[in-house]
Amino acid sequence: EKDGIIAITEEKRDSTIEMVMDIFGYKYGQVLDPFKGMNEFLSACIGARVYAALDKKGGCDPNISNSLNAKRTACIEATIPFRGPDEKGRSPPEALFDRLKVVNQTYDLGWDEEELVSEVQRSADLGNRDLENFSWTDRSAFLSNTWKLLPESNVALRQNVHYISELAFAMKKMAGFFAFLNPETIYYSFRDPEAEAIVQEKTAEAKRNIDTSLTYMRCKYLALSVLSAVAELSGGDAPISFFMGDRPITHARSKSMNLEEFLDMEHEPAKGLKFDKDVLKLLCEGRKLETKFDEKRSPLGANLYAHIGDDGVKESIKYAVHP
Structure with missing residues (x-):
């Protein structure tokens, strides 16, 4: 590692690690991409070295160990x-098979050939299980799981006080990711017709989750943009609790106003308006689980969506901003 860049060097060459490199298709001098396999590669290297050390102590046959x-x-x-197809048009399992x-x-x-195929099938199955939540049929549970991951890539959301700009930025990043996420790159099978049928079902469900979540996130971001505008006109960026009515009451006689008191909470879309019932339900009723940085329900997002629908959200999001 140098200046935040991690590359594979030839220092302390190790045949165990070289096998890991060969399976991943990596070469000496290659810079590792933190978004495309770096964590998995480093995990495999650590596991390989630990296992090799244990084998030496236990006197395991090198061939069995390898x-x-x-x-x-x-x-x-x-x-x-x-991951989509590589430059040769191979799916990840196909490329893995060739390297193995x-x-x-x-x-x-x-x-033998049968064992090679079996190992790739098992690997593909594990990869599918790792992303199992994308094929959940419960949209609320899927979004809750997605929300749990937001603090991992947004340090500000790990704090006790959350500003409008911080949540809006996190929402914009997540929506951007979902906008470019291809459901065809989530699940894979390898030379197994039964597994392929399951993959097709999971892919279809993943597409529904992605589409629903993207519209939901855009509604959330649009609502935060409205709050951002109000914040700018009233003194600048502020904790979101100032506007959502959940700021702690300091005096027994104080009454904290709630945003919902100023909104039409019927959320009955206009006749002929194009909208997704699942999205509106999620905005009104909320995600399955609570998070400390964002309320489950989104009354402002629901109100906006019920008034402008899918087309309005797509057009308005072009102008959405945050501090």
Whole structure:
């Protein structure tokens, strides 16, 4: 690692790590991309070294050790998410199969064709299980799971006080990710008709989750943009609690006004308005689980969506801003 950049160097060359590199398709000098396999590769390297050290102490047969290491590494490689076909048009399992064939010969693993296919199938299945939530049929649960991940990539959301700009920025990033997420890159199978049928079902469900979530996030971002405008006109960016009515009461006789008191809470869309019933329900009733940085329900988002619908959201989001 140098200046925040992690690359594979030839210092302390290790055949165990070289096998991991071969399975991942990595080379010496390659810079690791934190968004495309770096974590998985480093995890595989650590696991390989720990396992190799234990094998030496236990006197395990090197061939057996290499075989088990390769199987474990292949499973970890398959958990790199959201990958489409490579430059040769191969799916991730197809590319993994080709690399494992070479690794099998190079490190004398002793696998036959049937075992090679079986290992790729098992790896693909693990990768699918790792992203199982994308195929959940409960939209509310799926969004709750997505919301739990927001603090991982947004440090500000780990604090006790959350500003409008912080939540709006997190929402904009997540919506941007979902806008470019291709459901066809989530689940894979390999030479297994039954698994392929399951993958198609999961992919269809994932598409519904992605579409619903994207519209939901855009409504949330649009609502936050409205609050941002009010904040700018009244002194600048502020904790979102100032506007949502949940600021702690300091005096027993104080009454905290709630945003819903100023809105039409019927949320009855105009006749002929194009909208998604699932999205409106999520905005009105809320996600399944609470988070400390955002309320489950979005009354302002629901109000806006009920008035302008899908087309209005798509057009308005172009002008949405935050401090």
